[in-house]
Amino acid sequence: MAAGLPPRAVTPGEAPLEVLRRVFGYDAFRGEQQEIIEHVVGGGDALVLMPTGGGKSLCYQIPALVREGVGVVISPLIALMQDQVDALRALGVRAGFLNSTQDFEERRLVEAEFLAGELDLLYLAPERLRGEATLSLLERGHVSLFAIDEAHCVAQWGHDFRPDYLTLSQLHERWPDVPRIALTATATQATHTEIASRLKLQDARHFVASFDRPNIQYRIVPKGEPRKQLLNLLRTEHTGEAGIVYCLSRASVEKTAEYLTQHGIQAVPYHAMLDPRVRAEHQARFLREDGLVVVATIAFGMGIDKPDVRFVAHLDLPKSVEGYYQETGRAGRDGLPSTAWLAYGLQDVVQQRKMIDGGQGDAAHQRRQTAQLDAMLALCETVECRRGQLLAYFGQESGPCGNCDTCLTPPETWDGTVAAQKVLSAVVRLKRERRQKFGAGQIIDILLGRKTAKVIQFDHDALSVFGVGTELTEAEWRSVVRQLVAQGLLAVEGDYGTLVMAEASGEVLGGGRTVKLRRDPVKAKTARPAKEAAARQKAAAVELSAEAAPLFEELRAWRAATAKEQGVPAYVIFHDATLREIASRAPSTLAQLGEVSGVGANKLAKYGERILELLAAR
Structure with a gap:
């Protein structure tokens, strides 16, 4: 042999x-x-x-x-x-x-x-x-x-x-x-x-089988300053915990990893253009170390078997619900509470549409990609249970889950028909009266009546729509534009993301279609799910008595040292869930230890005596 x-x-x-x-x-x-x-x-x-x-x-x-x-x-x-x-x-x-x-x-x-x-x-x-x-x-x-x-x-x-x-x-x-x-x-x-x-x-x-992962809390937030939003998430809910952050570009990966490191979060980058040895080292560190964050493109993650990934965050919109589901599924493989968090904004939609238009493949392939993106946008903009919509995409039915952001803080909807008509009117008047096309920023400045240098340069303060939108803030107008694009009521074209009429725009402008919009939550409301999630995670992740908690940490320290000595990831020795059960039950014999879930015959023979020694020494 x-x-x-x-x-x-x-x-x-x-x-x-x-x-x-x-x-x-x-x-x-x-x-x-x-x-x-x-x-x-x-x-x-x-x-x-x-x-x-x-x-x-x-x-x-x-x-x-x-x-x-x-x-x-x-x-x-x-x-x-x-x-x-x-x-x-x-x-x-x-x-x-x-x-x-x-x-x-x-x-x-x-x-x-x-x-x-x-x-x-x-x-x-x-x-x-x-x-x-x-x-x-x-x-x-x-x-x-x-x-x-x-x-x-x-x-x-x-x-x-x-x-x-x-x-x-x-x-x-x-x-x-x-x-x-x-x-x-x-x-x-x-x-x-x-x-x-x-x-x-x-x-x-x-x-x-059911695609439901009930231990994962799905949350999608309006994108403001995504790196700051991410840092707040990690500091308030996932301090010292392992996770994956996905970014669309290599440059964003590098900048985000650097930003987190500068703010006290252990983070390493991972993308296809890194030196292969560095890339392999970063993957090995993620698998072997506790509490490390990997910031990566989608080149990272398939088959990652690390059970204690507590969060997966996306700083850019995934291309499809399938990709999003697979990437978020890398969180919480051990069944303990975990977070799937996505920051999403108008520029994400613009960027993804542009990538589809400029990508490879025939017209049929582009239609498939567009349908996949539309399904992803529908998930982002839904006012219903996110988990229910996610499962419906895979052909499975589900009622409200009670553990996603839309269940925990149900979003408001409002009749955005008039607001939509104002946006579309601005786009039409620029086209007809000036033969011009602009992006969202200029449209919003016109609606808010801002006399910026660009507005004055192009005489846009003379348009009849100038200043007709002061009832909404800039952030609210950005939400309106984003949702109109997501619903196919407004289109984006060109390298500069200019807004143009879509096929269905005329129906809205003519008053033949009502536009329902989701009201983005204000900051006071977004804090509630975060606090609830943190409390739930602490309760479920620990579930240890005051006496057992220190023992669990000692077992983790022993596991880390053993894994380092053997050159294998810590979970190869034992999963956290197994160590928690050992700490809670405090077995005093090999037979009792062998009854713990995850302790098979080989591991019992290999590590049993040492674990019993640790328990007896307390």
């Missing part, structure tokens, strides 16, 4: 529930896990749609352990394979990977382990299946199943499309008797259908 690999942890044919308890340390399956596992163990194909944190990995890991042979997992997450393998080996599972980060000797060793049947799971990057050498290797070994992780990457116009995924249909052609399980946390009905078609899984059993 190759050095470093333990004996097989599971006897082939062992009951899946026993494997769950003994290897993974959990008492019961969740949701449809058991049905999926038993179906795949029996040799059936499966397509699984399950939210992040819902336990997708167990759906292929346990069948791979129970069935004869090696489970082959196709994953695009090259940078995370080492951590995935480390986490499995900590459980006593014989896991390995093959990807471009390894040298020849490392790959040769893993290949030998695979051929000798000394692995339970082998992780592969999809591009390796382009080469005949890897396909030949798999044919010479004994494959128990194929798991296609992040299966939405096969969707050609999706937000994470990977061309190499298109070749994975060959798995069924070359290994028709080996069961396949494709898994994703993000799929509309259209994406679901595309995955099934491209991977030839139409005849597989399809399992669709």
